[in-house]
Amino acid sequence: MEVEIRPRVFLLGLTVGIVLADSSVVTLALPKILAQYHVEITTLAWVLASFNLALALAAVPAAFLARRRPDWVFGAGIVVFSAASLACAFAPSIDVLIGGRAVQGVAGAAVVCAALDLLTDATGSDASAARVWAFSGILGAAFGPAAGGFLTQLLGWESIFVVQAPVMLVALVVLPGARAARVREPAGRPNIAANLALFVVSGSLVGASFLLVLLLINGWRLEPLEAGLVVTVLPLAAIAAARLGGRITPPWARAASGAILIAGGSAALGWLPHAGAAWTIAPQLAIGAGLGLALSALTERALAGRSAQAVHGGWTIAARHAGIFLGLLLLTPIFTAGLERNEENALAAGTAVVLDSEIPPLAKVGVARDILVAVDEANREVQIPSVSEVIGKQDDPAYRDLVSKLQEQLDRAVTNAFSRSFLVAAALALLALVPILLGRRDVGV
Amino acid sequence: MRALAWSTAVAAGLVAVYLALGGASYAPAKVADPCAPRDWTQPHGLAEVGNQIILSTLDGVACKLGVSREEVVLAFESNDTLRRFASSHGISDDELEQLVRAGLERAIVDAERADALSPTFARLIRSLVERIPVDRLIELGRLLGS
Numbered sequence: 318m319e320v321e322i323r324p325r326v327f328l329l330g331l332t333v334g335i336v337l338a339d340s341s342v343v344t345l346a347l348p349k350i351l352a353q354y355h356v357e358i359t360t361l362a363w364v365l366a367s368f369n370l371a372l373a374l375a376a377v378p379a380a381f382l383a384r385r386r387p388d389w390v391f392g393a394g395i396v397v398f399s400a401a402s403l404a405c406a407f408a409p410s411i412d413v414l415i416g417g418r419a420v421q422g423v424a425g426a427a428v429v430c431a432a433l434d435l436l437t438d439a440t441g442s443d444a445s446a447a448r449v450w451a452f453s454g455i456l457g458a459a460f461g462p463a464a465g466g467f468l469t470q471l472l473g474w475e476s477i478f479v480v481q482a483p484v485m486l487v488a489l490v491v492l493p494g495a496r497a498a499r500v501r502e503p504a505g506r507p508n509i510a511a512n513l514a515l516f517v518v519s520g521s522l523v524g525a526s527f528l529l530v531l532l533l534i535n536g537w538r539l540e541p542l543e544a545g546l547v548v549t550v551l552p553l554a555a556i557a558a559a560r561l562g563g564r565i566t567p568p569w570a571r572a573a574s575g576a577i578l579i580a581g582g583s584a585a586l587g588w589l590p591h592a593g594a595a596w597t598i599a600p601q602l603a604i605g606a607g608l609g610l611a612l613s614a615l616t617e618r619a620l621a622g623r624s625a626q627a628v629h630g631g632w633t634i635a636a637r638h639a640g641i642f643l644g645l646l647l648l649t650p651i652f653t654a655g656l657e658r659n660e661e662n663a664l665a666a667g668t669a670v671v672l673d674s675e676i677p678p679l680a681k682v683g684v685a686r687d688i689l690v691a692v693d694e695a696n697r698e699v700q701i702p703s704v705s706e707v708i709g710k711q712d713d714p715a716y717r718d719l720v721s722k723l724q725e726q727l728d729r730a731v732t733n734a735f736s737r738s739f740l741v742a743a744a745l746a747l748l749a750l751v752p753i754l755l756g757r758r759d760v761g762v
Numbered sequence: 763m764r765a766l767a768w769s770t771a772v773a774a775g776l777v778a779v780y781l782a783l784g785g786a787s788y789a790p791a792k793v794a795d796p797c798a799p800r801d802w803t804q805p806h807g808l809a810e811v812g813n814q815i816i817l818s819t820l821d822g823v824a825c826k827l828g829v830s831r832e833e834v835v836l837a838f839e840s841n842d843t844l845r846r847f848a849s850s851h852g853i854s855d856d857e858l859e860q861l862v863r864a865g866l867e868r869a870i871v872d873a874e875r876a877d878a879l880s881p882t883f884a885r886l887i888r889s890l891v892e893r894i895p896v897d898r899l900i901e902l903g904r905l906l907g908s
Contacts, residue, residue: 565765574769581773588777588785603776607769659790666790668832672817681813689839726790733789 325439328488329432330449332395334457335481336425338464340369340641341526345466345541346474348534353474354411358653363415365527366645371422373639376430379423380631383431387627388492391435394427395489399482406478426634428485429454433630435491443626450630451616454637455559455609458522459552462530466545507629510756511572511619512636517749518576518611519637523644524583524742525551525604528652528735529597536701536731537592547594547601554605562610568618569757573750575611578603580746587739592728607746612637618756644745648738655734663730664692670722675715684708688723701731796824796831811878815869815887822865827851838900859896866891 401420408414436446533544582603691702837847
């Protein structure tokens with residue numbers, strides 16, 4: 318039984334969105350995963366990195382395979398991706414989880430690349446297929462963290478993977494009647510400038526899709542559900558910009574506008590004037606709008622005028638996820654160094670606050686020691702301690718004042734620890750202007 | 763091209779507003795210079811006098827070592843941290859004892875100068891401090907704090 322065209326386009330777009338959401342969907346779940354497996358941060362980072370690296374490496378080979386038999390590649394990709402998702406959900410160890418994520422990445426590459434060819438068949442034109450495909454990818458990448466946060470809070474982090482499997486398997490119904498053309502002529506060279514720009518822009522987006530989530534949950538102690546709500550601003554802005562930005566011509570100007578907005582938003586996150594989720598809204602709006610403009614324009618540029626859609630789609634996927642991998646490699650150590658630097662500064666500032674406080678003199682040593690113990694424990698659990706829980710005695714005005722001043726120093730330290738990595742993300746977004754401007758005369762744009 | 767101008771204006775405006783609101787300086791407060799004189803408030807009761815003497819002692823030790831008062835406090839958290847602190851600053855046990863006694867002496871002089879201690883009481887404290895071993899004083903401080 319063949320599925321109608323509209324549901325088929327929807328299901329194909331949905332699979333692309335789910336796979337690309339997977340690059341960031343577990344970000345809000347990382348503290349829970351850390352608590353379950355008791356591993357180092359560097360090991361934990363591989364839960365994200367393994368998926369993106371595998372997807373980047375497998376995208377182009379998968380695209381060449383998809384060119385020959387898109388229906389087979391899509392079907393096999395869906396089945397393996399679903400199985401790997403379930404393996405992740407029930408992983409008995411962090412190694413199995415990381416391995417499962419890598420398999421998800423390889424299978425996801427097959428699904429995404431084959432889906433582009435199948436979309437050409439379903440929509441009837443390369444241009445329409447590219448638009449649906451690029452838009453689905455933007456939705457997936459933008460909604461990933463928020464969706465992961467909701468699922469983690471409501472049903473546990475494992476549910477992120479459990480939910481994916483049946484939804485992906487439903488998409489198998491598009492296969493009967495799929496008539497994607499099997500192209501035999503050479504695929505041609507990829508659009509170097511557009512893919513290079515995608516690579517750099519995606520690296521810069523690690524700031525908003527990964528570090529911002531860590532700041533909200535681990536730094537400012539928001540629950541995953543609250544953090545999920547806060548970061549929903551970004552995908553909403555991305556959707557609006559991708560929808561409305563199509564009118565901006567020429568496309569290189571749309572891509573450049575997007576990169577500038579991402580740079581501005583990331584820099585604003587690097588220079589937050591106060592701690593608090595409300596201060597991230599304006600930067601998120603800028604980054605979301607930039608993401609919607611830049612990714613849609615660059616993906617369309619990379620595919621424009623090129624007949625082998627799946628292969629060139631594969632190049633864009635490889636560029637994007639290699640960029641995310643690079644972003645994780647580059648920004649994570651800058652962020653951890655910032656944490657170490659600010660931990661020392663925060664301890665000194667906090668000790669000064671305790672010493673200068675109005676609490677009974679002999680209690681000061683005890684309070685200072687309690688805070689040190691809490692900081693040590695927090696380091697082990699990668700969670701900022703709650704000052705009010707450590708100190709207690711909230712009915713005493715002197716203690717209340719001390720808690721408020723200590724919390725202020727802690728907020729300053731945590732927020733400042735992320736500053737440099739957000740500024741580097743902003744610099745990466747500006748760097749993307751170089752390939753965008755160099756490639757503005759590309760044929761077919 | 764208008765889009766480029768708009769996006770540049772929005773991005774620059776956002777950054778300018780955040781910088782104007784103090785984004786570049788939102789960091790933990792800098793700790794005070796221990797060598798700079800501190801104001802002596804008028805303490806009420808023995809405990810508060812003791813508190814100011816301890817703070818002044820810490821200032822004295824920190825100033826001599828060229829570190830912050832807060833670093834000295836954190837070093838006194840346990841014997842291990844104290845040993846690490848001493849070895850990283852190349853201080854022997856005797857030198858540490860001399861530093862603490864010199865800091866206490868400075869604190870008592872400051873307290874006398876600020877009329878927080880009467881000369882008789884200052885003499886009493888001074889003679890006590892001279893007799894009690896420094897490691898006992900540190901231990902006593904930790905015990906009272908907990």
